């Protein structure tokens with residue numbers, strides 16, 4: 745895999761009528777790495793991901809992937825990007841394999857069948873490959889969605905709350921999968937509101953009310969705040985900001 749494209753965000757703003765979802769976000773990322781986007785409900789995590797992907801236009805500022813503005817990503821730029829949305833984005837009346845074949849067909853892949861098999865192995869769904877999505881458990885559907893996001897072997901991957909609703913073992917398996925992608929050279933952005941999970945990330949962006957509260961490594965957060973876990977670190981940072 746080649747070096748993943750860098751991500752830059754400058755003064756990014758997004759308003760929805762009277763609501764300010766992003767309030768001047770600045771960020772520079774390059775990989776391979778796992779970067780957590782954490783923060784409470786409504787802090788702007790999904791809006792940030794959608795702006796980065798060019799699915800939402802900003803009301804101010806800009807963002808770019810590999811130097812290309814998010815709003816003008818070419819087909820080739822997009823072929824390097826994977827996206828797992830927060831809500832189920834697979835076809836329920838198709839099987840896992842058929843979903844993967846469909847997503848693979850959107851890209852100019854040299855060997856589609858191999859890509860589908862590789863994605864099935866990656867999420868350990870070979871045994872249920874020919875089951876319809878509607879017949880799978882919630883955890884299996886999340887894994888099928890992850891496989892669809894990765895079938896074209898992207899080197900920058902956006903995962904919006906991928907572990908929501910999964911049991912602890914499946915969550916641990918998913919984090920293992922993210923680490924394997926990073927080891928293969930990918931830059932992975934993962935949003936979560938399970939603050940305990942961000943301990944698995946190389947760096948964590950804490951958002952609050954659409955602003956960057958802090959951006960650092962988990963160890964640095966724990967050292968800085970003296971907290972025992974990431975939840976404690978986030979609360980300490982919030983308190984510090986409020987008292988300032």
Ligand SMILES: Nc1ncnc2c1ncn2[C@@H]1O[C@H](COP(=O)(O)OP(=O)(O)OP(=O)(O)O)[C@@H](O)[C@H]1O
Pocket residue numbers: 760763764765783784785786787788789790791792937
């Ligand atoms: N299409 C929209 N129309 C109006 N308001 C929106 C829209 N999308 C997001 N918002 C608002 O923008 C703010 C940020 O929402 P966003 O979904 O980005 O937060 P989040 O951190 O991803 O939340 P969650 O953890 O609940 O998924 C919220 O106040 C939300 O209500």
